[in-house]
Amino acid sequence: MQRFPLSFANLRARWRAGLPLRYTMMLVVVLGVSLPAVLLLTLEQELAEKSQKALLAQSESALMKIGSVSIAEPMWVVDRVALDAAAVRLLESPQVVAVRIEDGLANTPELERVRPEFARSLHDDAQAGRLTRRVQKVMRSGEELGTLVVWFDASYGQGLLQARRSQMLSLVALQVLAILAVLMPVLVSRVLKPIERLKEQATALLDHDHTDAHGNRFVWRRQDELGLLGRHLSLVQSELRELFGQLGAKNAQLQQMAFYDQLTGLPNRALFIDLVQREMLQAHRSQQQFGIFFIDLDRFKAVNDSMGHAAGDELLIEVARRLRDTLREVDVVCRQSGDEFLVMVRDIDHWESLGEMAERILRVVEEPVQLANTTVRVSASIGIALFPEDAQDFETLVKHADVAVYQAKTLGRARYSFFHSELNFRLQASLELEQQLAHAIAHGELVLHYQPQVDAMSGAVVAVEALVRWQHPTRGLLFPGQFIGLAEESGKIAEMGVWTLREACRQLADWKARGIRVGNMAVNVSALEFRDHRLLDSLQAALAASGIAPSELEIEITESVLMAETETSQRIIERLRQLGVGIAIDDFGTGYSSLAYLKRLRPNQLKIDQSFVNDADTDSDSRAIVRGVVGLANALGLSVVAEGVETIEQQAFLQESGCHTLQGYYIARPLAVEALEAWMAERHNKETAV
Known part of the structure; x- marks a missing residue:
C-alpha cells in the first residue's frame, strides 16, 4: 500500500529535477495519443449508458401496455387460467422479475407470479433500487377492470454495456498502439537520435575531442533545425580545439619555465627540491641513503669575462649535456644558478661509489670545449653530502655540500670533497697514497x-x-x-x-x-x-x-x-x-x-x-x-x-x-x-x- 505514494513522490521529485529529453518526448507523445482516446472512450460510454436507459424505459412501457391489453379480456370474463397464462408470458421477458394482477370488479384474490430468486426480497430489492416497480391500469371500453403491477430488473442491460465498453477499450488500445508504432520510429530517428548526437558533440567539446563515442567525426547533412545546430556546434568545436591546442602549448611552456632551466633544459631548483624531498621519504621507509653533489665550475668567470656571456652560455650547455651523459638514469641533475649544478645520486651502496662517480664527472668536465673557434678548458670542484648521515632536510643537505665545495677549492680546486670530516681524511689519505x-x-x-x-x-x-x-x-x-x-x-x-x-x-x-x-x-x-x-x-x-x-x-x-x-x-x-x-x-x-x-x-x-x-x-x-x-x-x-x-x-x-x-x-x-x-x-x- 505504501509503494504507490512513494513512487508518485519519486516521480514528482524527478519531474521537478528535470527528466531526460528523450523520456520527456516519449511521455508527451504517449500522453498526446492516449488522453484523447481515453476522453473519447469516456464520452462514448456516457452516451451509450443514456441511450441504454431510454431504450429500457421504452421497453418496459411497451411490456406494460402489452401486458394490460393481454389480461383485459380474461379479467372481463373472470378467466383465472387465462390470467395466469398471461402473467407467465410476461415473466418470460428477461427484464421482468415479478407480475401481480389485482382484479378491481370481482372479489377474487390477486394473482402474483415471481421468479424464485426474488420471491422473498421483492420489497427490499425495490427499496434498494435493484428492482423497478411499474403499475398500469387495465381498461376495457373505458371501464377500469383492475391493476397490473410489474417489477423489472434494474441491472438488465449492464452486461451489454460492459461488453460494449470492453470492445471499445480494445479498439482504443489498438488505435493508440498503432499510432505509437508509427510515431515512435519517426520520433526516434528524426528527433531523439539527432539530439543524442548533439549531446555527444557537446560532451566532446568539454573533452577537447572532435569525434563521437564510436570515433566518428560529427558530420551533419540534415537541413532541418537540428542539423543547423549540429553544424554550428562543429564550428564551435573546431575553434575550441584550436584554442585548447594553443592553451596546451602555453601550459607546457609555462610548466617548462616553472620547473626547468631555460638555458640548459635541466630541472631547476624548485623541481629538484620536490624530487629530493620525495627521495627522502622513500629513503626513510627503505632505510637507504643517497648523496647530493654540489658542482661549482672553476674559472668560469674568466671565460665569461674574456669571451662574453654568449660563450659562457654555450659552455654551460655543454657541461649540462656532459653531466646528463655521465650520470645514470636514476640520478637527477639540476642547474641551481650561474655555474652551479646540483646532483642527486640514488641507490648507492657505499660512500666510495660517490667518489668514483665524482671522479668521472671531474674527468668529463675537464675535457676541452670548442667555443668560437677557441679551445677552452675548465674544471670543477665538487662537494658531497650524504643523506641521512650529514643532514635530514634539503636546505641543510645542500648547505653541507656547499661547505664541502669550499673545502675542495681550498685544497686546490679540480677535486671533490666530502662534508664528513672522517671521509675527507680517508679520501685525502687515499689520494695522497695514490699519487x-x-x-x-x-x-x-x-x-x-x-x-x-x-x-x-x-x-x-x-x-x-x-x-x-x-x-x-x-x-x-x-x-x-x-x-x-x-x-x-x-x-x-x-x-x-x-x-x-x-x-x-x-x-x-x-x-x-x-x-x-x-x-x-x-x-x-x-x-x-x-x-x-x-x-x-x-x-x-x-x-x-x-x-x-x-x-x-x-x-x-x-x-x-x-x-x-x-x-x-x-x-x-x-x-x-x-x-x-x-x-x-x-x-x-x-x-x-x-x-x-x-x-x-x-x-x-x-x-x-x-x-x-x-x-x-x-x-x-x-x-x-x-x-x-x-x-x-x-x-x-x-x-x-x-x-x-x-x-x-x-x-x-x-x-x-x-x-x-x-x-x-x-x-x-x-x-x-x-x-x-x-x-x-x-x-x-x-x-x-x-
Whole structure:
C-alpha cells in the first residue's frame, strides 16, 4: 500500500529535477495519443449508458401496455387460467422479475407470479433500487377492470454495456498502439537520435575531442533545425580545439619555465627540491641513503669575462649535456644558478661509489670545449653530502655540500670533497697514497721479497715466490694489503705488474749467472692483470730481456679469476701454455673449486690455501680436504704446494699426505734479495757440514 505514494513522490521529485529529453518526448507523445482516446472512450460510454436507459424505459412501457391489453379480456370474463397464462408470458421477458394482477370488479384474490430468486426480497430489492416497480391500469371500453403491477430488473442491460465498453477499450488500445508504432520510429530517428548526437558533440567539446563515442567525426547533412545546430556546434568545436591546442602549448611552456632551466633544459631548483624531498621519504621507509653533489665550475668567470656571456652560455650547455651523459638514469641533475649544478645520486651502496662517480664527472668536465673557434678548458670542484648521515632536510643537505665545495677549492680546486670530516681524511689519505704510488713505480721505490718453496721430502729449494713490497720514504716498508687495492682502483696495477714480472725475471737471471740455484720463479697476477691483453706482451718482453727459459717462470692466479670469464681465461692460458710458462692455481679450495675448469684449463700446480693447513692440527675436515686435494692432483698429474706451513707438526702431516712442495714461515719468511742469499748460504753450509 505504501509503494504507490512513494513512487508518485519519486516521480514528482524527478519531474521537478528535470527528466531526460528523450523520456520527456516519449511521455508527451504517449500522453498526446492516449488522453484523447481515453476522453473519447469516456464520452462514448456516457452516451451509450443514456441511450441504454431510454431504450429500457421504452421497453418496459411497451411490456406494460402489452401486458394490460393481454389480461383485459380474461379479467372481463373472470378467466383465472387465462390470467395466469398471461402473467407467465410476461415473466418470460428477461427484464421482468415479478407480475401481480389485482382484479378491481370481482372479489377474487390477486394473482402474483415471481421468479424464485426474488420471491422473498421483492420489497427490499425495490427499496434498494435493484428492482423497478411499474403499475398500469387495465381498461376495457373505458371501464377500469383492475391493476397490473410489474417489477423489472434494474441491472438488465449492464452486461451489454460492459461488453460494449470492453470492445471499445480494445479498439482504443489498438488505435493508440498503432499510432505509437508509427510515431515512435519517426520520433526516434528524426528527433531523439539527432539530439543524442548533439549531446555527444557537446560532451566532446568539454573533452577537447572532435569525434563521437564510436570515433566518428560529427558530420551533419540534415537541413532541418537540428542539423543547423549540429553544424554550428562543429564550428564551435573546431575553434575550441584550436584554442585548447594553443592553451596546451602555453601550459607546457609555462610548466617548462616553472620547473626547468631555460638555458640548459635541466630541472631547476624548485623541481629538484620536490624530487629530493620525495627521495627522502622513500629513503626513510627503505632505510637507504643517497648523496647530493654540489658542482661549482672553476674559472668560469674568466671565460665569461674574456669571451662574453654568449660563450659562457654555450659552455654551460655543454657541461649540462656532459653531466646528463655521465650520470645514470636514476640520478637527477639540476642547474641551481650561474655555474652551479646540483646532483642527486640514488641507490648507492657505499660512500666510495660517490667518489668514483665524482671522479668521472671531474674527468668529463675537464675535457676541452670548442667555443668560437677557441679551445677552452675548465674544471670543477665538487662537494658531497650524504643523506641521512650529514643532514635530514634539503636546505641543510645542500648547505653541507656547499661547505664541502669550499673545502675542495681550498685544497686546490679540480677535486671533490666530502662534508664528513672522517671521509675527507680517508679520501685525502687515499689520494695522497695514490699519487705517491705512481711516484713509487716511476722512481724505484717498489722492491721484491722472495719466499722459498721447498721439496716436502728432501727440503731442497725448488722455487721462490716473488712478493711485491713498497719501501715508502716516510712510512717504511708497506705490505701488499696496504696498496694493492688502491693500485687496482687507480689503474696502476698494470704498471706494477709489468715492473714485477720484469724485476722477478731479471733477479732470477742474476742468480743463475752467479750460480745460486733457487729453482723456478713464481709471480702473482691480479684479476685485472690477467684479463689485460698486454699481459702476454709483458711476459714475452720480460723473458726476452732476462734470457731465462719460459719453463722457469710460473704465473699464480686465483680460482675466482679463472671462473669469472672462462672463455677469456682459457684463451690466455692456452697462450701461456704455448709460451711454456707454468700456471699455478693460488688459494685453491677457497673459491669455486670446480673440477670442470681443472679438466678444461689443465694448470700445472695447485696451491692449497693456508687456512686448511693452519687447521690441520685440530680440524679433521681440514685434514680430509688436504688429503683430497693431494689425491685429486695426483690423479690429474698436477703438483701440490701447501702454503702457510708454520709448525713441524704441519710439516709432518703434509709429508705424510703426499704433498709435493711446502711454503711458509716454518720454512722461511719472504726475504729481501740479500737475506734470501744469506739464508740459502746458511742452508748450504749446514748440509755440507752434515
